[in-house]
Amino acid sequence: MPTPVPPLALGGDYNPEQWSSDVHAEDRDLMREAGVDLVTLGVFSWAHLQPALDRWEFDWLDRQMDDLQAAGIRVDLATATASPPPWLARRHPEMLPVTQDGRTLWPGGRQAFCPSSPVYREHALALCRALGERYADHPALALWHVSNELGCHNARCYCDVSAAAFREWLRARYGDVDRLNDAWGTAFWSQRYGDFEEVLPPRIAPAFPNPTQQLDFLRFSSDQLLDNFVVERDVLHEVSPGVPVTTNFMVMRQTFEMDYLRWGREVDVVSNDHYLMADDAHAHRELAFSADLTRGTAGGAPWLLMEHSTSAVNWQPRNRAKAPGETIRSSLAHVAHGADAVLFFQWRASRAGAEKFHSALLPHAGTDSRLWREVVQLSEVLDSIEEVSGSRADNRAAILYDYEAWWGCELDSHPSIDVTYRDRAEDFHRALSAAGIGVDVVHPGSDLSRYRLVVVPTLYLVTDEDAAAVAAAAEAGATVVVTYFSGIVDESDHIRLGGYPGAFRDLLGVRTTEFLPLVEGESVTVEGLGDAGVSADVWAEELELAGAEAVAHHADGPAGGRPAVTRREVGTGAAWYVATRLAPDGTDHLVERLVAEAGLDRLPGASADVEVTRRVGNDASWLFVINHGSEDASVPVTGTELVSGRSVSDDLVVPAGGVAVVREEH
Ligand code: GLA
Numbered sequence: 001m002p003t004p005v006p007p008l009a010l011g012g013d014y015n016p017e018q019w020s021s022d023v024h025a026e027d028r029d030l031m032r033e034a035g036v037d038l039v040t041l042g043v044f045s046w047a048h049l050q051p052a053l054d055r056w057e058f059d060w061l062d063r064q065m066d067d068l069q070a071a072g073i074r075v076d077l078a079t080a081t082a083s084p085p086p087w088l089a090r091r092h093p094e095m096l097p098v099t100q101d102g103r104t105l106w107p108g109g110r111q112a113f114c115p116s117s118p119v120y121r122e123h124a125l126a127l128c129r130a131l132g133e134r135y136a137d138h139p140a141l142a143l144w145h146v147s148n149e150l151g152c153h154n155a156r157c158y159c160d161v162s163a164a165a166f167r168e169w170l171r172a173r174y175g176d177v178d179r180l181n182d183a184w185g186t187a188f189w190s191q192r193y194g195d196f197e198e199v200l201p202p203r204i205a206p207a208f209p210n211p212t213q214q215l216d217f218l219r220f221s222s223d224q225l226l227d228n229f230v231v232e233r234d235v236l237h238e239v240s241p242g243v244p245v246t247t248n249f250m251v252m253r254q255t256f257e258m259d260y261l262r263w264g265r266e267v268d269v270v271s272n273d274h275y276l277m278a279d280d281a282h283a284h285r286e287l288a289f290s291a292d293l294t295r296g297t298a299g300g301a302p303w304l305l306m307e308h309s310t311s312a313v314n315w316q317p318r319n320r321a322k323a324p325g326e327t328i329r330s331s332l333a334h335v336a337h338g339a340d341a342v343l344f345f346q347w348r349a350s351r352a353g354a355e356k357f358h359s360a361l362l363p364h365a366g367t368d369s370r371l372w373r374e375v376v377q378l379s380e381v382l383d384s385i386e387e388v389s390g391s392r393a394d395n396r397a398a399i400l401y402d403y404e405a406w407w408g409c410e411l412d413s414h415p416s417i418d419v420t421y422r423d424r425a426e427d428f429h430r431a432l433s434a435a436g437i438g439v440d441v442v443h444p445g446s447d448l449s450r451y452r453l454v455v456v457p458t459l460y461l462v463t464d465e466d467a468a469a470v471a472a473a474a475e476a477g478a479t480v481v482v483t484y485f486s487g488i489v490d491e492s493d494h495i496r497l498g499g500y501p502g503a504f505r506d507l508l509g510v511r512t513t514e515f516l517p518l519v520e521g522e523s524v525t526v527e528g529l530g531d532a533g534v535s536a537d538v539w540a541e542e543l544e545l546a547g548a549e550a551v552a553h554h555a556d557g558p559a560g561g562r563p564a565v566t567r568r569e570v571g572t573g574a575a576w577y578v579a580t581r582l583a584p585d586g587t588d589h590l591v592e593r594l595v596a597e598a599g600l601d602r603l604p605g606a607s608a609d610v611e612v613t614r615r616v617g618n619d620a621s622w623l624f625v626i627n628h629g630s631e632d633a634s635v636p637v638t639g640t641e642l643v644s645g646r647s648v649s650d651d652l653v654v655p656a657g658g659v660a661v662v663r664e665e666h
Contacts, residue, residue: 035379509547528552605635
């Protein structure tokens with residue numbers, strides 16, 4: 001019978017088809033040496049499993065499963081549908097994806113399929129079923145891995161097959177074409193449709209395509225990809241009951257096409273892939289935010305880090321190698337934010353192919369390398385903290401996050417291209433983390449009752465219901481803070497009239513009659529947050545008070561003299577509004593006031609460079625400390641530090657670059 005995923009598993013993608021059988025034996029020996037106990041097998045194996053339409057070759061995979069089992073290594077078995085083999089595209093060129101400007105994406109790379117293609121789906125499901133039936137009872141099997149990073153290269157397809165599927169999706173959403181006309185505002189620019197058959201995906205057009213058409217196409221595309229997961233999952237649930245099914249998300253700053261907060265409800269366990277960007281000097285902050293958002297997609301449950309890298313990747317313009325200790329810090333950071341497994345792409349660095357310069361657990365240099373020694377060390381660290389597995393966060397601050405708001409916010413033909421969705425969310429997350437406040441990142445429609453502080457960053461698109469829930473949280477005693485370009489439109493991307501920010505105007509007690517976006521490079525001064533003025537850029541508003549008090553003012557710029565930050569008492573809580581893009585020190589000052597007002601407890605020892613989180617179990621709690629800075633950090637905590645095995649009494653010193661996990665004594 002299959003067995004569960006090991007607690008705090010270590011491992012990665014294993015691609016044995018790239019190597020000969022003597023290498024496989026060495027792989028297993030070295031996996032044992034490194035403490036690898038979970039591998040993801042078969043992600044890109046379709047062409048090896050089904051080399052031709054009527055030829056199946058499972059022997060090699062049977063052997064792998066048996067040998068891994070004998071070596072005590074569990075398998076996250078992929079359905080291998082991520083990249084169709086060349087013979088399939090040759091028979092069915094109509095399954096290839098097409099870009100917005102009409103170019104076909106050909107085989108030769110990977111993921112060359114249209115997510116709406118019935119041909120692709122038929123063949124993918126046949127493969128999925130064959131694998132499901134063959135390995136359902138294999139003792140090495142711990143988890144099913146559907147496809148791989150659905151939508152990584154083919155998130156939006158504009159081909160004729162997709163166009164027909166989009167029309168079906170629109171029929172289901174709107175019923176009749178006049179409702180679509182209303183929702184899309186087609187009275188504008190002579191866009192009125194007489195029949196669904198006239199509707200196309202938002203292909204390259206002479207002028208801005210209809211914004212609601214673009215928004216619906218993003219919704220449709222996310223739904224189609226999710227459907228690719230759901231149909232495979234359902235086959236696996238049927239033929240392999242009781243074995244959890246996942247697909248690896250890509251929750252990171254660059255990936256906005258998939259609505260993972262919806263997808264999270266469909267997987268048995270959330271898994272995520274995360275890579276650091278070399279040009280981000282503070283990439284660990286983006287990691288922390290993404291990991292909290294990943295936990296949000298899992299509804300707070302533990303999740304699996306399915307992929308990250310031991311060192312450099314190969315797909316950025318300049319691929320920075322990780323510094324000594326960085327792999328351990330990033331791995332522990334994911335665990336600190338709720339991951340219960342630390343897996344990598346990939347086990348052994350490839351000799352050939354497009355990813356031969358991507359780092360791996362086992363580098364080209366072999367085991368006599370700093371990287372390998374760090375992997376072995378990571379394995380020991382994970383073993384020492386295994387008891388945290390299954391524990392959760394217990395936070396009282398939330399950042400509301402919504403992929404639809406992201407899509408809407410960054411559509412074209414807007415007031416300023418400098419207004420980007422994740423920007424404010426990440427800055428508040430940074431400031432709160434530095435202040436020692438643990439944060440959940442959740443959908444606006446979630447239960448907000450546990451939160452004392454609710455941050456609503458750039459929630460451009462919001463439903464009436466979700467806006468009402470935010471107001472209710474303030475009424476019930478929470479401190480709510482809303483940032484500019486929130487509450488502007490409804491779910492059809494129609495402006496909420498009567499003054500901005502329409503959906504939150506009454507709650508906030510402000511009324512903006514005009515946006516005053518700043519030009520590129522322009523910066524203004526805001527007074528009233530710290531002792532000195534703080535700078536702000538990107539955005540300002542012609543804002544009038546309508547029940548709120550001004551907390552800070554613009555000293556200059558197009559909104560000179562007007563309020564920049566406001567506050568209104570609401571029920572037993574309060575609602576704050578931030579009408580400009582504060583520089584980080586401005587956000588820090590503001591966050592200090594919000595945290596004090598909300599009466600939040602702080603995690604000990606946190607600062608800009610020292611990341612601190614707490615995971616809570618049934619009868620224990622663990623404090624994670626990750627020192628990203630260049631100076632030793634001192635943390636007032638009492639308990640047992642698990643990595644070193646030492647007791648600490650109110651004075652834990654975490655060296656520069658080091659990590660610590662303390663089982664707390666209360
Ligand atoms: C993604 C994919 C992997 C690999 C890595 C490289 O995460 O899932 O197959 O290509 O990127 O970073």
